[in-house]
Amino acid sequence: MTDRVYNFGAGPAMLPEPVMRKIQEEWLNYRGMGVSIIEISHRADAFIEVLEEAKALFRELTDLPDNYRILFMHGGARMVFSALPLNLAGRCATRKCLYAETGNFAKVAAQEAQKFCQVKTVISSAAGGYDHIPELPLELIDQDAAYLHITGNNTIFGTRWNTFPETGKVPLIADMTSELLSRRIDYRRFGAVYAGLQKNLGPSGMAMVIIRDDLLGFADAVTPTLLDFTQADKDNSLTNTTNTFAVYVIKLVLEWLQEQGGVAAMEEINEAKAARLYQVIDDGDFYRGIARKDHRSIMNVSFLLNGDGLTAKFLQQAEDRGLYALKGYRSVGGVRASIYNPMPMVGVEKLATFMEEFAARHG
Amino acid sequence: MTDRVYNFGAGPAMLPEPVMRKIQEEWLNYRGMGVSIIEISHRADAFIEVLEEAKALFRELTDLPDNYRILFMHGGARMVFSALPLNLAGRCATRKCLYAETGNFAKVAAQEAQKFCQVKTVISSAAGGYDHIPELPLELIDQDAAYLHITGNNTIFGTRWNTFPETGKVPLIADMTSELLSRRIDYRRFGAVYAGLQKNLGPSGMAMVIIRDDLLGFADAVTPTLLDFTQADKDNSLTNTTNTFAVYVIKLVLEWLQEQGGVAAMEEINEAKAARLYQVIDDGDFYRGIARKDHRSIMNVSFLLNGDGLTAKFLQQAEDRGLYALKGYRSVGGVRASIYNPMPMVGVEKLATFMEEFAARHG
Structure with missing residues (x-):
């Protein structure tokens, strides 16, 4: 649709x-x-x-x-x-x-x-x-x-x-x-x-x-x-x-x-979804994950942009591509991608690709 | 529909x-x-x-x-x-x-x-x-x-x-x-x-x-x-x-x-809906209202059938006409017609007509 x-x-x-x-x-x-x-x-x-x-x-x-x-x-x-x-x-x-x-x-x-x-x-x-x-x-x-x-x-x-x-x-x-x-x-x-x-x-x-x-x-x-x-x-x-x-x-x-194959199958998909986003975050200095690597959630991926004042631009351009509600919680700032069970891999892939492109343009 | x-x-x-x-x-x-x-x-x-x-x-x-x-x-x-x-x-x-x-x-x-x-x-x-x-x-x-x-x-x-x-x-x-x-x-x-x-x-x-x-x-x-x-x-x-x-x-x-015209208009419709049902109840001995007349609700019309064992038949025949969930509360028995705001007059009229016909057949 x-x-x-x-x-x-x-x-x-x-x-x-x-x-x-x-x-x-x-x-x-x-x-x-x-x-x-x-x-x-x-x-x-x-x-x-x-x-x-x-x-x-x-x-x-x-x-x-x-x-x-x-x-x-x-x-x-x-x-x-x-x-x-x-x-x-x-x-x-x-x-x-x-x-x-x-x-x-x-x-x-x-x-x-x-x-x-x-x-x-x-x-x-x-x-x-x-x-x-x-x-x-x-x-x-x-x-x-x-x-x-x-x-x-x-x-x-x-x-x-x-x-x-x-x-x-x-x-x-x-x-x-x-x-x-x-x-x-x-x-x-x-x-x-x-x-x-x-x-x-x-x-x-x-x-x-x-x-x-x-x-x-x-x-x-x-x-x-x-x-x-x-x-x-x-x-x-x-x-x-x-x-x-x-x-x-x-x-x-x-x-x-x-x-979808039950909880085990869903867990595998969720691991893959999260791994894709963390891979972009860890690949270079442009993004910085908020959680320590060994305690990272596979449901909520929170990160900051290192470039000053780029967060608002990131969020706006994401919205323009149909990637919504990525704003981080007010006390933390930055970006939060909540990727619960219903979020399909294709949505995560769209976000990951956008993150890579945004980093390439502004990094 | x-x-x-x-x-x-x-x-x-x-x-x-x-x-x-x-x-x-x-x-x-x-x-x-x-x-x-x-x-x-x-x-x-x-x-x-x-x-x-x-x-x-x-x-x-x-x-x-x-x-x-x-x-x-x-x-x-x-x-x-x-x-x-x-x-x-x-x-x-x-x-x-x-x-x-x-x-x-x-x-x-x-x-x-x-x-x-x-x-x-x-x-x-x-x-x-x-x-x-x-x-x-x-x-x-x-x-x-x-x-x-x-x-x-x-x-x-x-x-x-x-x-x-x-x-x-x-x-x-x-x-x-x-x-x-x-x-x-x-x-x-x-x-x-x-x-x-x-x-x-x-x-x-x-x-x-x-x-x-x-x-x-x-x-x-x-x-x-x-x-x-x-x-x-x-x-x-x-x-x-x-x-x-x-x-x-x-x-x-x-x-x-x-x-619909607001609460006053709705009240008028509700009064008319309730009056139509109470009129059938009061017209003859077949039905008997549970509430005293001066304290009757215009939202829930509860009544008993005087004929022994006719209630189940009443409820079944009502369902056959698309008039659902009329069974009275378990402690009271009989029939209860809840006619809240969303119930249209045409639904009440259907019920009233059915009640009259049922009484004529079994009274």
């Missing part, structure tokens, strides 16, 4: 075109029902089927162990920032919760948790502008804590945890908003994994929470009902009217992912 | 067909941008414009006084059930909040509030099966309470407050989920009005909160950030990534409402 552009925004991000076309096709008449999927009850058979298929597909694609539950929660990852301590701090008399500060949202998650529990920040890369993931040895992980929270991929700075820390008996909780389903993960390493949908999975306004079942049942009495994981699990995420549109889109995105 | 059916479900409910067609048309290419409106940042100019237009349209359509703020909150009315005491109980040292129990959701709202404040139920129609709205004289309204909560329209039983109680200096808060924008309201009578969107306004998963500005600033310290009205107001409802799809649909629905 010639009039669609490549959108490198950090989210809400582009969705797979086949998914968008499918939504459009069945918009007025879902499966011959004469209504849209968003115009029927969340308790109607046709919607429950969508919800169950989404869960089954996710389970299949991730090889998720049986003792993990899949929840759809309102409000995105930011709402889960509040829900985590409300649901889990009560596991330990200390109400101590550990946070690894590796970026902006990691910090915001800890700040929110301070309302509800005893937060201890175990590592921080703030001093280095969050350009890497510090070492986190087991001895830094207090074994009387309710959980350790990490941010798997740091959207703004373009860093990620390549391997995950050993935590002893403390459950590891990961915010994977900007990388869920982008690489293979052994879920058994985690107590819970969660993600806002608006990057790899669907529209904005909802989060998926994957949680080991022994972590349910500890919610504080003052937990708002819709933030209570145990209640959500009991009600199959239908304690109230869920965001039916979002669940429907997730299901379509998961089907699309399956057609 | 011949293959669309009439969906009388209580919500998520049908949306205006012109709105649904507009969404479909611009789905892959919003205003020539080459992406969908759900694929761009919530901070992009094109989205902010949608958000601001939605607010401006709502203000214009409701003649909303300047000292009321418009907020978009995640999670629907049920999330607001938690947010209300968290935001408002702190206004009074007593932390006393008054609730009028006129139906199922009115009761659920009070139950949720008990987690966060001192709930006092001032009236209840539970004993009569919630078939009416009890009198609520000023002397029942403790003047040291933080607010009085009512449910404007009770979806399940089909009752509504025709006039609103005098509350002295206690702010009146109304859940108007199933009737917002269906009738003219003098907002100056209220401290706050809120509604889940999935009935008159848009898709599920979000609520609008209209709140008088002097009620901001009292949130408890333990309020989850995304439930904090003051924070939402400060951030123009963009503390995190909002449900951009929902805001977009609301804007289109408000434009459609304006084209």
Whole structure:
């Protein structure tokens, strides 16, 4: 489709075109029902089927162990920032919760948790502008804590945890908003994994929470009902009217992912997409990557231009070629290319070629 | 469009067909941008414009006084059930909040509030099966309470407050989920009005909160950030990534409402729609309305069939004519026709005619 552009925004991000076309096709008449999927009850058979298929597909694609539950929660990852301590701090008399500060949202998650529990920040890369993931040895992980929270991929700075820390008996909780389903993960390493949908999975306004079942049942009495994981699990995420549109889109995105060959195939494509951009960045002095090489994200490629005042020109010329939303986060500046699952290699190749040409002209 | 059916479900409910067609048309290419409106940042100019237009349209359509703020909150009315005491109980040292129990959701709202404040139920129609709205004289309204909560329209039983109680200096808060924008309201009578969107306004998963500005600033310290009205107001409802799809649909629905002549014109149509159904119910003994006549809703018309075992047949034959989702709520049984703003008179007329014919055949 010639009039669609490549959108490198950090989210809400582009969705797979086949998914968008499918939504459009069945918009007025879902499966011959004469209504849209968003115009029927969340308790109607046709919607429950969508919800169950989404869960089954996710389970299949991730090889998720049986003792993990899949929840759809309102409000995105930011709402889960509040829900985590409300649901889990009560596991330990200390109400101590550990946070690894590796970026902006990691910090915001800890700040929110301070309302509800005893937060201890175990590592921080703030001093280095969050350009890497510090070492986190087991001895830094207090074994009387309710959980350790990490941010798997740091959207703004373009860093990620390549391997995950050993935590002893403390459950590891990961915010994977900007990388869920982008690489293979052994879920058994985690107590819970969660993600806002608006990057790899669907529209904005909802989060998926994957949680080991022994972590349910500890919610504080003052937990708002819709933030209570145990209640959500009991009600199959239908304690109230869920965001039916979002669940429907997730299901379509998961089907699309399956057609692409699943998570392993997608990871390979994502590695190739990222490698292509990092190759241009590393080839010469014109561009400078923000993240340290050994902690580079394959979802968000953040870099600066060495030439003074060239960034605005870069962004404008990129737009002229249909390469959109490349502006870096305000606190970092420069350029950020978010290349989530739905971004095809051809879009990345277009960007890489443009980067090479721009460097040749101005370098 | 011949293959669309009439969906009388209580919500998520049908949306205006012109709105649904507009969404479909611009789905892959919003205003020539080459992406969908759900694929761009919530901070992009094109989205902010949608958000601001939605607010401006709502203000214009409701003649909303300047000292009321418009907020978009995640999670629907049920999330607001938690947010209300968290935001408002702190206004009074007593932390006393008054609730009028006129139906199922009115009761659920009070139950949720008990987690966060001192709930006092001032009236209840539970004993009569919630078939009416009890009198609520000023002397029942403790003047040291933080607010009085009512449910404007009770979806399940089909009752509504025709006039609103005098509350002295206690702010009146109304859940108007199933009737917002269906009738003219003098907002100056209220401290706050809120509604889940999935009935008159848009898709599920979000609520609008209209709140008088002097009620901001009292949130408890333990309020989850995304439930904090003051924070939402400060951030123009963009503390995190909002449900951009929902805001977009609301804007289109408000434009459609304006084209219909606004709230007064819509109220007139709604009165006529409801009157047509109640006329059939009252004409003979075959049907029996659930709500007392003087408290009848114009949004949800709930009734029983007097003939034993005829309800299932009624529902089946209705479906055969394209009249869907008429089954009454499980605790009440019978039939419920939800006739929100988007339900056209022609759909109601079809239902009324079917009811008359069914009664003639089986009466």
